[in-house]
Amino acid sequence: MQEVQETMTDSGTVSTPGTAGARAENPAALANEKPVKIKSRDVNVFYGEAHALKHVDLDIRQHEVTSLIGPSGCGKSTYLRCINRMNDVIDGCRVEGSIEMDGEDVYDPKLDVVQLRARVGMVFQKPNPFPKSIYDNIAYGPRIHGIGSTKSEMDEIVQGSLQRAGLWEEVKDRMDTPGTGLSGGQQQRLCIARAIAVNPEVILMDEPCSALDPIATAKIEELIDELRQNFTIVIVTHSMQQAARVSQRTAFFHLGILVETDETEQIFTNPKDQRTQDYITGRFG
Ligand SMILES: Nc1ncnc2c1ncn2[C@@H]1O[C@H](COP(=O)(O)OP(=O)(O)OP(=O)(O)O)[C@@H](O)[C@H]1O
Numbered sequence: 001m002q003e004v005q006e007t008m009t010d011s012g013t014v015s016t017p018g019t020a021g022a023r024a025e026n027p028a029a030l031a032n033e034k035p036v037k038i039k040s041r042d043v044n045v046f047y048g049e050a051h052a053l054k055h056v057d058l059d060i061r062q063h064e065v066t067s068l069i070g071p072s073g074c075g076k077s078t079y080l081r082c083i084n085r086m087n088d089v090i091d092g093c094r095v096e097g098s099i100e101m102d103g104e105d106v107y108d109p110k111l112d113v114v115q116l117r118a119r120v121g122m123v124f125q126k127p128n129p130f131p132k133s134i135y136d137n138i139a140y141g142p143r144i145h146g147i148g149s150t151k152s153e154m155d156e157i158v159q160g161s162l163q164r165a166g167l168w169e170e171v172k173d174r175m176d177t178p179g180t181g182l183s184g185g186q187q188q189r190l191c192i193a194r195a196i197a198v199n200p201e202v203i204l205m206d207e208p209c210s211a212l213d214p215i216a217t218a219k220i221e222e223l224i225d226e227l228r229q230n231f232t233i234v235i236v237t238h239s240m241q242q243a244a245r246v247s248q249r250t251a252f253f254h255l256g257i258l259v260e261t262d263e264t265e266q267i268f269t270n271p272k273d274q275r276t277q278d279y280i281t282g283r284f285g
Helices: 002-014 016-024 027-032 076-083 113-119 134-144 151-164 184-196 214-227 240-246 264-269 274-280
Strands: 036-047 050-061 065-069 093-101 120-123 202-206 232-236 249-254 257-263
Touching: 036 076, 036 232, 050 076, 050 232, 050 249, 050 257, 065 076, 065 240, 076 093, 076 202, 076 232, 113 120, 120 184, 134 151, 134 184, 151 184, 184 202, 184 214, 214 232, 214 240, 232 240, 240 264, 249 264, 249 274, 257 264, 257 274, 264 274
Parallel strands: 065 232, 065 249, 120 202, 202 232
Antiparallel strands: 036 050, 036 093, 249 257
């Protein structure tokens, strides 16, 4: 416990106040900041006795891509799963602290978790299309949520989602064939289209390119950049190059602590914490 508090003091002193100071000196930077979509305060996550995430304060801004980086086991996925309450389904997992989306408490017991997960879509590491046709992969979510009551409305949703995910041209003539028959990169874009189909506000991506080749990865990265016009995106990535390419803001985690968060360029060119510096220069991780 002692050790945790000491480390926390270090990280708090180094990251947040430093960032705020830099902003205060630069009013133009402040004026350009997007509104906060997801506000986390003093978030702690425990798996049984193990304290996996420690006192995390993080603001995720609307219509930006925020990357979560850090060495294996530092708590990136755990934090991501806090946002749409996916940790609820893990036995022995306990979340403390506050997470608000647009000022609304995500952990309010009265909140409908199914609705929350429609507002906060998720794309996983390994593409996981349903064992259904391409059409039904997309139509499934809207059907459950009562979106698109007629056949033509559903056709529009399916086509629109596939277009936004950059997949329509490749699949429009094979809508009745299984989603699992697509290439890995196409399957991941199908999963992104499936997430988009229920009109989410936020899309969480947990290492969405780690199972893909460089060409499929480049397509997903391009897509992420387009999607941020309409969605708030949080992405866990092991690739610092990917974080630098796709995100406007980056959060560096280490041993369950959010060490530093700032504009991506700042994190990669002028980090304030030695631990961030060591990680981005490959000294550990
Ligand atoms: N379901 C679980 N049950 C118990 N402990 C878990 C569970 N999931 C994660 N942990 C532990 O919580 C800590 C944070 O794990 P998490 O998966 O969030 O890290 P990560 O940064 O996403 O790692 P990676 O980059 O390897 O995916 C680790 O010590 C991990 O072993």
